[in-house]
Amino acid sequence: MNTRGLRSQLKDSVPVTGLCPQAGSYGVQDSLRRGFSSVKNELLPSHPLELSEKNFQLNQDKMNFNTLRNIQGLHAPLKLQMEYRAARQIQRLPFLPSSNLALDTLRGTDDSIGFEDILNDPVLSEIMGDPHIMTEYKLGVL
């Protein structure tokens, strides 16, 4: 499963922050939604693991789909990605934490425990987004 090294993962999958990383819908800094920013904070990660951890699940999925495509042909990962897309849409209201049970079952992570289940559990988070603004943002009326 983990047949590729870390270097190959990082090369293709690290999202490069653009010139205006906090860009909102008009291309300028979106202070209302993302807060104040500084170039130094955006360009360099504060820890070598920060980027690789943020994209870990994404990179795992990409790697698995690639392997599946090489072994079983194009249709297998296509069908699976369609199922992922459907499962990802099963969410609660935007300001409430969703269990993502269908997505976990598809990925196979429903019977494994990692640091994301023990540390910083979103269910126990002390801050919550403002319900009205978050639903309006999701519906696109904000």
Next chain:
Amino acid sequence: MATVSVRQYHRGGFSFENCKRNALLEADINKLGFSSPAARKTGTTICGVVYKDGVVLGADTRATEGMVVADKNCSKIHYISPNVYCCGAGTAADTEMTTQIISSNLELHSLSTGRLPRVATANRMLKQMLFRYQGYIGAALVLGGVDSTGPQLYSIYPHGSTDKLPYVTMGSGSLAAMAVFEDRYKPNMEEEEAKRLVRDAIAAGIFNDLGSGSNIDLCVITKGKVDYLRPHDVANKKGVREDKINGRPETGNYRYKHGTTGVLTKAVTPLNLEVVEESVQTMDTS
């Protein structure tokens, strides 16, 4: 305030929010001449050996925090599954959390497969997790157990490399313990011989390395049975003075015995005194 209004989805796991702040603080503190608090390490000697019927794991019991002993009797042999145990060296919290997570994962996996878990499975899970964190999780482990394929022993380094060997040592006292192993290891030993070998290797680590000390814990794993001997041997006893002679402790007692000085003559002269004045002074107890 603005960022809280429309928050992105809050993911679990490690949070790197304070890393920049910590780096700045560290630079400031170093300029002033102080040093930031160090994580508690185990500064250990751990080792394992494969013998005829199974595996013997051994560990010392001292945990250090810089130059101070933080725990005189900590337990470094962690449970992974009924037939697999793991000794941990390096940062104490890292070894503890890593072995607990892998133990939970292995339990779920074995419930899913319906079989007793294999040592190679635990090894693979540990190696993949440690590689994912690129050595930032400071856990050096000695993993041993008996499964359907026989007794196995693995050593796992913090960056994620593993070795499958008949005898391994890890920790700051690993060189002292490895010297004992290299001298006396033979394949297919008996249980008592293997236990004695591991005990001597850990004792070598305890007496020759500052980071290891206190007692020796052993864990003997065979097919269907686990003997967790804690403590197997108390190498450094504390607070017991040597030898007592006639009920008096010998060290620290500087009184001469009766009869040391011979008596030549004895003369007794009574003094007749009479009471002249007697006065009572009360104590002020208010």
